[in-house]
Amino acid sequence: MNTLAIIGIGPRGLFALEKLLQNLSVFNKKLNIIGFEPIDNIGAGDVWMTNQDASNWANISERALQDLKGRPEIIYNKDVIQPFPAYSDWANTYQPDSNPDIFPLRSKIGKYLNERYNSLEIQNLYSITFKLIQEKVLAVKPVKNKLQVFTDNENYYDVDDVLITIGHQPTKLSTQMKSWKKHASMHENLQVYENSYPLSQFEHLDNETDIVIGIRGFGLSMVDVMRGLTTSTFGRFKITNSETFKTVFIDNPDKKILLVPFSLDGKPLAPKPLNNIIDQLFKPTAKDLISLKTQIESVARTNSEASNINFLIEPVANISTKIFSNSNLNTKSHALHKNQLQELILKWFENEDIDHKLIANKKTYSTYALIKKYIDMALYKDKISLDYCLGQVWRHCQPTLYQSLSHSKLKKDLLKKIIDLDERIKRYSYGPPIESMQQMVALIESKVLNLDYINDPKIELSDKGWNLINSKNNSIKTTLMIDSVLDAPKLLKVDSALIKQLLNDDLIQPIHSELGIETDSNGIVQSACVTYNSKISLLGRLSKGSIIGADSILECFGKQVEDWAKNYIKNLT
Incomplete structure (x- = not known):
């Protein structure tokens, strides 16, 4: 009996698991599955973790999530896997078309995904062997006609095939970020954060009474950071008009925070329509x-x-x-x-x-x-x-x-x-909810968010921090920098151990020097080694270029995963 490793049991890995079970039933075949997922919120992944900060809002409305369909009942030999409801039925979020769209917390969607995984009760099934390994995969190497999966606990597992469904991966630091980190390491009072998440990493800033923070990027992650930083101990938002979400910021008179975002073009997000x-x-x-x-x-x-x-x-x-x-x-x-x-x-x-x-x-x-x-x-x-x-x-x-x-x-x-x-x-x-942008306006009007340096300022390093200089030659000093830019999935810039190993061993190759991993229409990676018959498949964000859309939660439950699972089980010997 073949053994398949699924690396990454987030939303896409969860859906792949469901579709594998459905097709095992249809084609009456057998399979051993090992799932690798280091975090506890199985099915949710990093983006949708159930314990994340309430400042992290989803960028998709409850209405749009009506397209996140449920799981039908699966009868596989002696096993009956109970159906699981569509998101809208689970959340009970149906509303009149004239009502403003509701944008849930990311943790709420994570709860749905985690409950959907748990409802499979896959480790209790008689007809399939499933083992969950909560370890991080560092390498996949071919050994004769098999593959060996190596983890951070120095364990390895023999499998026949591998499906990689991991999400966003760390990328190599830019020259600018490297210089900033080096600069901060040389000065005790300076700080640099190379990622926006988790927002909990900024909790120590609650003790500050007067701080200026530079934020690299002006996109969706910046909005989360903006909301998280300002609503801890520095103040709170109050909606003054429920129809337009017009908002004011009520600051803490004993504390002062100033956020200075900047980007290459300074162009703002446009919110989605109200309803x-x-x-x-x-x-x-x-x-x-x-x-x-x-x-x-x-x-x-x-x-x-x-x-x-x-x-x-x-x-x-x-x-x-x-x-x-x-x-x-x-x-x-x-x-x-x-x-x-x-x-x-x-x-x-x-x-x-x-x-x-x-x-x-x-x-x-x-x-x-x-x-x-x-x-x-x-x-x-x-x-x-x-x-x-x-x-x-x-x-x-x-x-x-x-x-x-x-x-x-x-x-x-x-x-x-x-x-x-x-x-x-x-x-x-991919614009945010209106309420997010009204919060941004409230912070600008309260002089908590400064847009004077939004459009590609000159940045000079000094012993006291970073000096941002705009086109009018005005300047402002920050002692803390946060990088809120989410890098594109460019294979050659990915800095995770697994992807670098696969690339170095010629088991994967980029479809373009500025894009992701090359896969065929069945999701099978195209190896740079002409003598190797690949047993590795990859679905999702890292195949950008082979596929075009991969970032939406709905894409995780889409046709690409369905087609892969059907093809894999159909050809299983």
């Missing part, structure tokens, strides 16, 4: 999405000679033109004909900094004013700008884009360009 009624205004028709899928796949699945991404952006621009021109959508007024509007959209896909009255950007508004504009658009209290509309339309198109572009025949440089575009638009499509 389903507003969100539906940006949603393409089912017919348009089918047409989009057909147009993309006609190139991506057959044409390895495509030289640009027009096959992708032109149909999305066509959909966006129709939506922006819809009289039901309250947009900025304009006199552009359909072809002119579509041309403007295509230019924006190429360069979002283009200057046009329909586009809200930093050429027209300050960062603070732009944040407030985006909030009002999300509330549908201001005319919708073209860029905000495009970001929301793109979000609705993403599942179709991800499915149609995964394991394509496109040139690798073209895939990189598509991924870069998707990442750029994520400040809209």
Whole structure:
């Protein structure tokens, strides 16, 4: 009987386990499984841990989580695995379309995932042998026709096949971060944090009475850090308008904290629409999405000679033109004909900094004013700008884009360009809840969050900390730096023991120097060693490039995992 090792029993590993059991039942086959997961919240993974700080909010609404389906009953020989409810049934979160969307704590989703894993009761089944090893895997090495899995407890396990479903991995420090850490090590009063999480690492700052903190990055992780730092002992938020989530910050008069975020471009996040009624205004028709899928796949699945991404952006621009021109959508007024509007959209896909009255950007508004504009658009209290509309339309198109572009025949440089575009638009499509951005506004207005240095400041090191200097030659000193930037899954920059070992042993290879691991359509890694017949599969974020979308919780329960499990069991001897 074959033995399969699953490395990483987070959400994707959990779903793979469920789908393996379903297919073992369908094909009436047998399998031994060893699961490796070092943390206690099995099924949840690091991102969704049940004991994390309440400042960590999910970036997906309860409404969107309706697509997180439940597990049906599985009958496998003598065993009956009970069904587990869909997330919405478990959380009982159904609500009217006019109600504001609810964004749960990440720990709540983690509780769902952990309960879903525990409900399998897989270690009590008669028909399958499952062993959970709560150790960290450091290496996987081929030995004759087997694989050996080595852990941090100096144990090793013989298996036939390996499935890797690990999430975000540490990356090599940038030159800037290395210099900052070296600088801090030489001065007792300076501190550098190379990661945003866990927020508990900042608890000692509660004892500070007057502190200035620099935050590298202006994305979703920065929002969590901002909320966590300011609501411990330095103050609290109070919502003054329940319809708009208008918020004020009530500070602790005995303490003072100043946050100074900065990024390469200083562009702010745009919150998602308030509710389903507003969100539906940006949603393409089912017919348009089918047409989009057909147009993309006609190139991506057959044409390895495509030289640009027009096959992708032109149909999305066509959909966006129709939506922006819809009289039901309250947009900025304009006199552009359909072809002119579509041309403007295509230019924006190429360069979002283009200057046009329909586009809200930093050429027209300050960062603070732009944040407030985006909030009002999300509330549908201001005319919708073209860029905000495009970001929301793109979000609705993403599942179709991800499915149609995964394991394509496109040139690798073209895939990189598509991924870069998707990442750029994520400040809209992956935008936070309105309440998070209202909290940001409250901190700006309370002079707790300083945006004067947001746009790529010059940074000088001194004995007293870091001096940030903006374009107006103003400066501010910080004694503590936090890196809130979540690095992209670039294989050659990953700094985890397992991935480095696999790469050094030529058992994996990058699909592109700036992307993740190359896998085939069945999730099997493509080895750089031509004589090695790979028995290693990989699903998820580290295969970025082979697949396009991997970051969403819904992607963890998606078709890629289903297809892998079916193919694996079907071909099991």
